[in-house]
Amino acid sequence: MVDLLGRAGQLEKAWEFIQKMPVAPGINVYGAMLGACKIHKNVDLGEMAADKLFDLEPEEGGYHVLLANIYAIASMWDKVAKVRNLMEKKGIQKTPGYSSVDFKNEVHTFFSGNTSHPQSDKIYAYLEELIDKIKEAGYVPDTSSIHDVEDDVHEQLLNTHSEKLAISFGLINTRPGTTIHIRKNLRVCGDCHNATKYISLVTEREIIVRDMHRFHHFKNGVCSCGDYW
Ligand SMILES: [Zn+2]
Ligand SMILES: [Zn+2]
Known part of the structure; x- marks a missing residue:
């Protein structure tokens, strides 16, 4: 209620x-x-x-x-x-945010701003292009999410929240049309949520993100949660 x-x-x-x-x-x-x-x-x-x-x-x-x-x-x-x-x-510490994606029976886990994945260079290069593409489609980065779940200003500016990395990895490594499944240990921030909507639109992919609160099913630029989570 x-x-x-x-x-x-x-x-x-x-x-x-x-x-x-x-x-x-x-x-x-x-x-x-x-x-x-x-x-x-x-x-x-x-x-x-x-x-x-x-x-x-x-x-x-x-x-x-x-x-x-x-x-x-x-x-x-x-x-x-x-x-x-x-x-x-x-002495409260924030839980570091991470996102995982399954690929060929292996779990790939990404932390925000992390560069230790073997495909890291490729992922960041792809993400940069992707951000340009979604900006053309109308995406505006939301800097008010700076103080959100993963609040490193630098990371925010670089658009490298963990779910963006996981989604890029998924997109690079799967055939066109394949649905991407991501799990995130924290709540998805407002900016990543908005970006993912646009990513689903420009890449014509369905992206399902299970975060701390619920499932988000992104398709054709909208999310099943109706922007409330
Ligand atoms: Zn985020
Ligand atoms: Zn959603």
Whole structure:
């Protein structure tokens, strides 16, 4: 219910719903609330949901990053720094993001900005061309995702989030028309999600990404999640 209301932008109603729940709301409920606050840029309710999450699961870095991201979108940089400091104090480290793809009975795993794969040169060269192509089709890189799941500014500028590398590898090594299957350990960031939609369009490939939250089925420039995840 909270997810539905949040998705529709009815954040106040979602929050009210949480207050009236006959059972104690768990991590999933507040997590959905925080996610919705990020999408609809609501700092106040986001803070309240994050407070509850930090009580329920103080060690989870993902929620801290999500809150920092809400502040970043609102250009509240002092608050972004505060969350960072809090994470440092608690010794919370972010899980490094990685994406894997199966190929010829082998699992190929890519980390963001990583260059250790034997085909690395080829993958980066291909990705560069691909980014040019999708830009022509209308893709605009989203720098607001800088503070998202894998928030290295440099990586972001280079478009090298792990799923982009995994998708490039898949495209290079399979025949035209073959569906690409990717698994990602974290949530797909907004920019990669948008880029993947365009990649499915320009390459005429179906791309299925299983991330931390759900399956995304990209086809002809749209995703099955309807841009909500
Ligand atoms: Zn990304
Ligand atoms: Zn999606």
